[in-house]
Amino acid sequence: MFHKEGHKIILFTLIIVVACFLLVDNFIAIFWLRTIILVALLVFLILILQFFRNPKRLTQLNDNTVVSPVDGKVVVIEEVFEKEYFNDKRIQVSVFMSPLNVHVTRYPISGKVVFSKYHPGKYLVAWHPKASEENERTTVVVENPIYGKVLYRQIAGALAKRIVNYATVKDDAKQGTDSGFIKFGSRVDLFLPLDTNIKVKLHQKVRGGESIIAEINE
Structure with missing residues (x-):
């Protein structure tokens, strides 16, 4: 497919x-x-x-977990100050996609889309420290009644020329379903609450819609 x-x-x-x-x-x-x-x-x-392949994924729906929005490799796990939406500290988990990975973006959690914004920008290589703030990108926030608000950001890379984002404010997001695509591009950042229990490690390979990135601490 x-x-x-x-x-x-x-x-x-x-x-x-x-x-x-x-x-x-x-x-x-x-x-x-x-x-x-x-x-x-x-x-x-x-x-x-x-x-452009779009394989089916079996997502185990769970409001207590955040699944990877894309296929790729975890390249960042760190506490950062997220200044576009939250204006406070969050845990950032970034997944880098090579040209051979599936480039479909999937909702990391179910809930209501409360924020969605496109930013035109540069096409720095995806691992560049400033790519998250200067490259072409979209920011989407999904609010889940159990987990809270989760922000994910599609970031174009050096080869990407267009980000596709289907998420619009007030949409009902279903975990693991298609929320966009990055044409010839390259990275997605997740911003999670500080008390999140991270379930992945640096350089770990993940599958969009299936691999659990984090779960809520009960």
């Missing part, structure tokens, strides 16, 4: 690849050169298909 955000790009890529196949096959007589070009075109098509 492929994400709807990739349908046009996949179709366009397929047309270009098929056209190039025909041209190369008819106009390049050197066998080794023709083979290299054809293999390169095939690899390019496979990469595009892989990038």
Whole structure:
């Protein structure tokens, strides 16, 4: 299954690849050169298909837990001052996505969307310290009656040119369901209450909609 955000790009890529196949096959007589070009075109098509894949995930709905909004690797776990919405200290957990990861963004928790804002910006590499504040990004806050408010921020990277965010204020968010997509991009930050029990470690690989990032301390 492929994400709807990739349908046009996949179709366009397929047309270009098929056209190039025909041209190369008819106009390049050197066998080794023709083979290299054809293999390169095939690899390019496979990469595009892989990038826009949208696998089904089995989310165990639980208001006491926060699941990872994306696939990737945990690159940040630290206490920070979140100044866009909360204006207080939070625990930040950041997940970095490589070009080979699924780039669907999913709601980390169920509840009501109380804040959603898009910020145009730069395209610094995703691991840059200023990427969270200067890159193209969207900020979404979901309020859960048990867990409280959870903020997640989609951040574009050096290759990303467009962030897609479906979350609008007053929407009902369901944990693990599709809330957006980052085209050719790269990182999501979570901002959680200080008394949260973090369940992941640095450099741990996580799966969107399934891996538990944190749970509430009872």
